[in-house]
Amino acid sequence: MLEISRKTNLLEQKNYRYSLQDVAEPNLYRDIYDYESIPKVAFNQRRVPMNMPEEIWITDTSFRDGQQSVDPYTVDQIVSLYKLMSKLGGPYGIIRQTEFFIYSQKDREAVEKCRALDLPFPEITTWIRASKDDFKLVKDLGIRETGILVSCSDYHIFKKMKLTRRQAMDKYLETVAMAFEAGVMPRCHLEDITRADFYGFVVPFVNALMAMSRDAGIPVRIRACDTMGYGVPYPGAALPRSVPGIVYGLQHYSDVESEYLEWHGHNDFYKAVANASTAWLYGASAVNCSLLGIGERTGNIPLEAMCFEYASLRGALDGMNPAVITEIADYFKKEIGYKIPPMTPFVGDHFNVTRAGIHADGLMKDEEIYNIFNTGKILNKPAKVMIGPNSGLAGIAYWINQNYQLSGNEAVQKNDPLVVSMKEWIDAQFASGRVASLSTHELELQIENLSGGQLKRL
Numbered sequence: 494m495l496e497i498s499r500k501t502n503l504l505e506q507k508n509y510r511y512s513l514q515d516v517a518e519p520n521l522y523r524d525i526y527d528y529e530s531i532p533k534v535a536f537n538q539r540r541v542p543m544n545m546p547e548e549i550w551i552t553d554t555s556f557r558d559g560q561q562s563v564d565p566y567t568v569d570q571i572v573s574l575y576k577l578m579s580k581l582g583g584p585y586g587i588i589r590q591t592e593f594f595i596y597s598q599k600d601r602e603a604v605e606k607c608r609a610l611d612l613p614f615p616e617i618t619t620w621i622r623a624s625k626d627d628f629k630l631v632k633d634l635g636i637r638e639t640g641i642l643v644s645c646s647d648y649h650i651f652k653k654m655k656l657t658r659r660q661a662m663d664k665y666l667e668t669v670a671m672a673f674e675a676g677v678m679p680r681c682h683l684e685d686i687t688r689a690d691f692y693g694f695v696v697p698f699v700n701a702l703m704a705m706s707r708d709a710g711i712p713v714r715i716r717a718c719d720t721m722g723y724g725v726p727y728p729g730a731a732l733p734r735s736v737p738g739i740v741y742g743l744q745h746y747s748d749v750e751s752e753y754l755e756w757h758g759h760n761d762f763y764k765a766v767a768n769a770s771t772a773w774l775y776g777a778s779a780v781n782c783s784l785l786g787i788g789e790r791t792g793n794i795p796l797e798a799m800c801f802e803y804a805s806l807r808g809a810l811d812g813m814n815p816a817v818i819t820e821i822a823d824y825f826k827k828e829i830g831y832k833i834p835p836m837t838p839f840v841g842d843h844f845n846v847t848r849a850g851i852h853a854d855g856l857m858k859d860e861e862i863y864n865i866f867n868t869g870k871i872l873n874k875p876a877k878v879m880i881g882p883n884s885g886l887a888g889i890a891y892w893i894n895q896n897y898q899l900s901g902n903e904a905v906q907k908n909d910p911l912v913v914s915m916k917e918w919i920d921a922q923f924a925s926g927r928v929a930s931l932s933t934h935e936l937e938l939q940i941e942n943l944s945g946g947q948l949k950r951l
Contacts, residue, residue, distance in 0.1 A: 494506070509883065511696040511701075513658060513698070514693035516584065519651035534734060535730070537731040542777040546751035549778050549780075549803065550586065551588045551782055551796060551799050551800070552591065552782070553781070553784070554592055554793060555794060556571055556603070558783060561789060562787060562788055571603040571607065573828070575591065575610070575612075577821050579613075579614055579615060580817045581815070583814060587812065588796070593790075595634065595880070604619075619636050619640065623668040623671070625671070625675075628671050628672055638714065639678070640679075641681055641712075642660070644684040646689040646690075649684060657920070662698050665698065666701055673705065680715075682718050683715065683717050684718045687739070691733055691742060698745040700746075702925060708814070709838070710874055715754055715755065716757050717756055718758075721761055722761030722764065724736045724758060724768045725764065726767045726768050736756070736768045736772055736776075737771060740754065740756070740772050744776050745914055756768070756773075758780075759792070770802045773802075782799050787831075797839050800818065816873040818840060822839075845926075846877040847863060847877075860876055875895065877892075881923075883927050885907075889907070890905050890906060890912045892936070893905050893948070897948055911943055918939055
């Protein structure tokens with residue numbers, strides 16, 4: 494059967510209807526995942542079109558997936574982070590939703606305190622167990638949407654749950670029916686989709702979900718979960734690892750509209766951000782992230798990274814305030830006690846710090862040479878240098894000017910006697926066997942002495 498596609502306005506074949514393949518033995522894709530070697534990336538050279546939605550956004554799982562991998566946040570910490578997230582996402586809700594647990598009294602207190610702020614974004618959603626009591630709790634709290642776990646790979650269906658595909662599908666559909674009965678919009682978390690039989694289970698299952706959704710008159714959101722970080726963004730890669738293929742297939746064979754399609758990834762193979770951007774490019778409106786990428790094992794997609802991916806793809810921040818990213822990082826360090834690796838992009842203490850003297854020389858001449866963008870303006874985090882054995886005259890001069898906020902005629906140059914004297918002192922420190930970087934306190938004390946007190950410790 495031929496139909497005009499609403500997305501491409503082309504005649505497309507619509508006679509691809511996939512039925513559940515209720516196999517006797519699990520399909521574990523042993524040619525790709527043999528467990529004793531690195532997972533392989535297979536290609537079939539089938540390309541699908543890029544199809545960026547008209548509107549894209551970020552959702553958050555910091556208080557659900559993120560909180561499972563660190564010491565649980567206090568209620569006050571959750572409220573503070575929620576306010577910062579709203580401030581970062583801006584008035585148009587680029588950070589659209591965030592999900593909460595509601596198991597305990599503490600969980601529900603955090604939900605109520607965040608809701609009492611009456612902030613338009615991010616919308617509060619939940620994640621629950623598949624029980625009637627939990628659905629009733631969501632409904633009683635007045636929450637519109639909740640997440641439900643629906644594991645879709647044979648690793649989970651056969652090996653963890655000890656079910657057949659038919660039994661798993663029936664169990665999941667019964668659970669979704671409970672959500673519809675409670676008047677709650679379900680968000681189905683298709684766990685481990687990058688090891689799942691896409692046409693033998695995923696597509697038939699999602700087709701059944703979409704039919705139930707139409708009958709109930711309640712939308713269903715599909716969250717494609719790359720639970721183990723196996724997804725790859727490469728054009729022409731084969732399923733089940735192809736992110737373009739998964740997003741295209743859910744839209745083309747299961748009629749999932751972009752606004753109800755969400756990508757959730759992990760960073761086991763360093764592809765979380767690339768895969769999330771790819772999901773946007775190929776048709777998913779939402780990518781699910783966590784603050785600082787904190788999450789199971791190697792973590793989730795870093796929310797702050799996707800703010801910059803959004804701006805790169807759209808050409809605008811659309812109301813987001815990226816300086817809040819630095820506030821969030823400071824809050825994690827000072828109030829929560831979380832140690833951020835110093836080289837972490839955008840939030841690490843050293844992400845825009847240079848140690849090389851030749852780089853510092855470039856920074857002095859024009860900061861743009863060695864800084865990714867105006868980090869002082871955009872992130873309220875100016876480019877810095879660190880003083881060590883390789884800093885050179887330029888690095889020392891740059892450090893003095895920045896640390897003492899000297900500019901114009903007041904700024905010292907690399908041939909200034911103070912700078913030359915500091916270099917001689919620094920060289921002597923490392924010549925005597927020192928290996929650690931010099932602290933700000935040490936540098937300021939020496940500068941105060943060498944400048945005759947003109948530049949005092951701050």
